[in-house]
Amino acid sequence: MIDSSTGPARPARLGATRPGQAGENRPPATDGDSDSGDGDGDGDAASPLSFRLLGPLEIQGGTGPVTPQGVRQRVVLAALLLRANTVVTVDDLVGSVWPGAAPATARQQVLTVVCAIRRLLGEQERRTGPRLVLTRSPGYLARIQPGQLDTRRFETLLREADRERDDRPARAAELLRAALALWRGDALADVPAPFAVSEARRLAELRWDATERLVEVEFRLGRHREVLPRLAGLVAEEPLRERLRGQLMVALHTVGRTAEALQTYRVGRQLVVAELGLEPGAELRRIEREILSDGGAEPTGTGRSRAVPGASASPAIPRHGAPEYGDGARPADPRPLDLATLPAVPAEPAVPAEPTMPAVLAEPAVPAVPAVPAQLPRSGGDFVGRRAEIEEIVGELRPEAGSTRPASTRTTKALGAPLPVRSIGGQPGVGKTALAVRVGHLLRDAFPDGQLFVALHGSRDRPEAPADVLVRMIGALGVPPGSVPAGLDDRAGLFRTLTADRRILVVLDDAADVAQLRPLLPGGPGCAVLVTGRRDLAELAGARQTRLDVLPGADAVRLLAVLAGAGRVAAEPEAVGRLVELCAGLPLALRIAGSRLAARPHWSIARLAERLADPEHRLAELRIGDLDLRAVLDADLRRLAPELSGAARRLAGLDVPAFSTWLAAAALDLPPAAVDDLVHRLMDRHLVQYAGRDDRGMPRFRLPDLVRLALRGGAVPGAGAARATGPRRPATEGARGADTRPPPPQRRPRRSGSAGGAGAASLTPPAPPPRRSVRRRG
Numbered sequence: 001m002i003d004s005s006t007g008p009a010r011p012a013r014l015g016a017t018r019p020g021q022a023g024e025n026r027p028p029a030t031d032g033d034s035d036s037g038d039g040d041g042d043g044d045a046a047s048p049l050s051f052r053l054l055g056p057l058e059i060q061g062g063t064g065p066v067t068p069q070g071v072r073q074r075v076v077l078a079a080l081l082l083r084a085n086t087v088v089t090v091d092d093l094v095g096s097v098w099p100g101a102a103p104a105t106a107r108q109q110v111l112t113v114v115c116a117i118r119r120l121l122g123e124q125e126r127r128t129g130p131r132l133v134l135t136r137s138p139g140y141l142a143r144i145q146p147g148q149l150d151t152r153r154f155e156t157l158l159r160e161a162d163r164e165r166d167d168r169p170a171r172a173a174e175l176l177r178a179a180l181a182l183w184r185g186d187a188l189a190d191v192p193a194p195f196a197v198s199e200a201r202r203l204a205e206l207r208w209d210a211t212e213r214l215v216e217v218e219f220r221l222g223r224h225r226e227v228l229p230r231l232a233g234l235v236a237e238e239p240l241r242e243r244l245r246g247q248l249m250v251a252l253h254t255v256g257r258t259a260e261a262l263q264t265y266r267v268g269r270q271l272v273v274a275e276l277g278l279e280p281g282a283e284l285r286r287i288e289r290e291i292l293s294d295g296g297a298e299p300t301g302t303g304r305s306r307a308v309p310g311a312s313a314s315p316a317i318p319r320h321g322a323p324e325y326g327d328g329a330r331p332a333d334p335r336p337l338d339l340a341t342l343p344a345v346p347a348e349p350a351v352p353a354e355p356t357m358p359a360v361l362a363e364p365a366v367p368a369v370p371a372v373p374a375q376l377p378r379s380g381g382d383f384v385g386r387r388a389e390i391e392e393i394v395g396e397l398r399p400e401a402g403s404t405r406p407a408s409t410r411t412t413k414a415l416g417a418p419l420p421v422r423s424i425g426g427q428p429g430v431g432k433t434a435l436a437v438r439v440g441h442l443l444r445d446a447f448p449d450g451q452l453f454v455a456l457h458g459s460r461d462r463p464e465a466p467a468d469v470l471v472r473m474i475g476a477l478g479v480p481p482g483s484v485p486a487g488l489d490d491r492a493g494l495f496r497t498l499t500a501d502r503r504i505l506v507v508l509d510d511a512a513d514v515a516q517l518r519p520l521l522p523g524g525p526g527c528a529v530l531v532t533g534r535r536d537l538a539e540l541a542g543a544r545q546t547r548l549d550v551l552p553g554a555d556a557v558r559l560l561a562v563l564a565g566a567g568r569v570a571a572e573p574e575a576v577g578r579l580v581e582l583c584a585g586l587p588l589a590l591r592i593a594g595s596r597l598a599a600r601p602h603w604s605i606a607r608l609a610e611r612l613a614d615p616e617h618r619l620a621e622l623r624i625g626d627l628d629l630r631a632v633l634d635a636d637l638r639r640l641a642p643e644l645s646g647a648a649r650r651l652a653g654l655d656v657p658a659f660s661t662w663l664a665a666a667a668l669d670l671p672p673a674a675v676d677d678l679v680h681r682l683m684d685r686h687l688v689q690y691a692g693r694d695d696r697g698m699p700r701f702r703l704p705d706l707v708r709l710a711l712r713g714g715a716v717p718g719a720g721a722a723r724a725t726g727p728r729r730p731a732t733e734g735a736r737g738a739d740t741r742p743p744p745p746q747r748r749p750r751r752s753g754s755a756g757g758a759g760a761a762s763l764t765p766p767a768p769p770p771r772r773s774v775r776r777r778g
Helices: 069-083 090-097 106-120 148-164 169-181 196-219 224-237 242-254 258-276 281-292 387-399 432-442 467-477 488-499 512-520 555-564 566-571 573-582 587-599 605-612 629-638 641-650 661-668 672-684 705-712 730-734
Strands: 050-052 057-063 064-066 132-134 141-143 422-427 453-457 505-510 528-533 545-547 689-693 699-702 749-751 762-764
Touching: 050 467, 069 106, 069 196, 090 106, 090 141, 106 132, 106 224, 132 573, 148 169, 148 196, 169 196, 169 387, 196 224, 196 242, 196 587, 242 258, 242 281, 242 573, 258 281, 258 387, 281 661, 281 749, 387 528, 387 545, 422 432, 432 453, 432 505, 453 467, 467 488, 467 512, 488 512, 505 512, 555 566, 555 573, 555 587, 566 573, 573 605, 587 605, 587 629, 629 705, 641 661, 641 672, 641 705, 661 672, 661 699
Parallel strands: 422 528, 422 545, 453 505, 505 528
Antiparallel strands: 050 057, 057 064, 132 141, 689 699, 749 762
């Protein structure tokens, strides 16, 4: 397919040198690519062009703004600009334009697109001055000078404002307003590529941070009264945004409207309890307490800020639906407050860097001032559903709900309580980590001594060793590496000592087994542990299980709407239902499908559903960027023991929606007792699910749809070993229809010719089931 940017309709060219422009008298270069591209360029050869990414991609030249016409032009130009002054390989550009399978002519098409971009920039006509798009093996380089790219200008202004915030708050406010005025809408709004979506989210988080900082600076300047109208409007539009509600309470109290400030808190609390079943966050509660203790006296004099509560309150988590703020033009008067557009992509509290370690102690000891880690990853803004699970887990793990006392001051009864441990299990891609991180953020205020997060990589070939994990967790609590003991038991003992009288939440993600977990459990009842893993951990003492299922239909549709756009989802309800069915409600599959639709705005949802309809290619289609459903499933299946791997593959070959133990026994040529053990071991790993009972009360089981496809597609290495012992009986693989036959007769053991031991007994084949012929697949 030829990119539309190469068609006959050509936009006005930019960047042609006119009389009086820089570079007019420079000698012509033999090849524009001979200019050096390893820096920001020469100041005396600045290009008149500028590039704007904080909104739809736009090039600003002497003749006005121009938007590249072709989608591929915008994708390639954005990829070059976001990595300005760095070589971007042709392969990277191909992957950006075609995140899935690229056509055979992809490299040639990228060359065509680059030529079109150069024509648009006027570089083929311009004989003097530096070129912006250079050929540099093994790809291309966009040479950008300071001030030419609005994203860099935005971040520069934020850094300058941060430097001025303490000494010159008025100047900091001007810089923040100027930074926010650069925005013209959602960043990279017309660049449909995964890298653009990721960068847009990062920029949106910076935009939100800038808005918060502007409000704080305006408070320091005593401009609470001027801020009030805008804050009130934002809280009305986003009533669950606690950060804004706290700022509105501070502003109301400062101007003497204390009763309204307290009413604002009460309304917010009622909403949070009704919507989430939770109390407001610790920061909002603190603001209310300080307003009550302040007595509500009317401010006097100029109305400038008193010592008010919440002046440095931490940000809350914004939600979708932020109002747009016009065309982003900078106001003429630098004094009035301009809060600018809140980001469209929610941001979570930033994850602090690892604490700086003190100097190595002369003797191993617990540090005098313990570190307070906050290691929870960012919670995705597209999280949907799981309300019942969240309420249950939060209610169980929150210690003495509402209390913020340190663990050392609790009652003897509380100190004797067991350590709360909750494990979240489920099939690959069901969203275990996302749920754990969301719950962790909701519990942050309940664990003021810190939150630890460790990826144990239990689904990989080499899971993390507990001794290595303990070094990291102990270090996060302030103990230098040189003071950590050498042995596993000693490290585990030190970790329990460090956590004995503290309230710390420990999130252990992707656990391999209980042996990996036991040394990592903290020592105090004021702590709590949240574990995720792809197998049940029933043998972990005191742990309660949450078995996560796929998303119900309504939540699955909501997730697609968040990712692909509510308008597109509403326009094709039947296709959306079909897509949810083909993705089996699995969050990872839905996330990939939604991301593919977002990256291809010209696709209909029905088109993607049609591509997924073929079972042979469905898993290959469910991939975008580093999200690959087949790779996730394969990683899990590779870790199965040989007998489980072979059994799972043979069960996937059964052409029935569900199977009983006796049918599995016939397929695997094993006695029912042995099959029952295999099936339940697969259930522990969430690769087989309980499917109810038949009309005779016999239990039935099923393989999740996408797991079945992975097994049938040869995802399991060494699957030729169908079971540990005995011959293969493939005849039952062709059984079709419902499993309605009675169980076969029990097998009779007979003695083999070998001497005793585990393999001394073998089994006679079962009698064939009555009144039903079984045929081989043809």
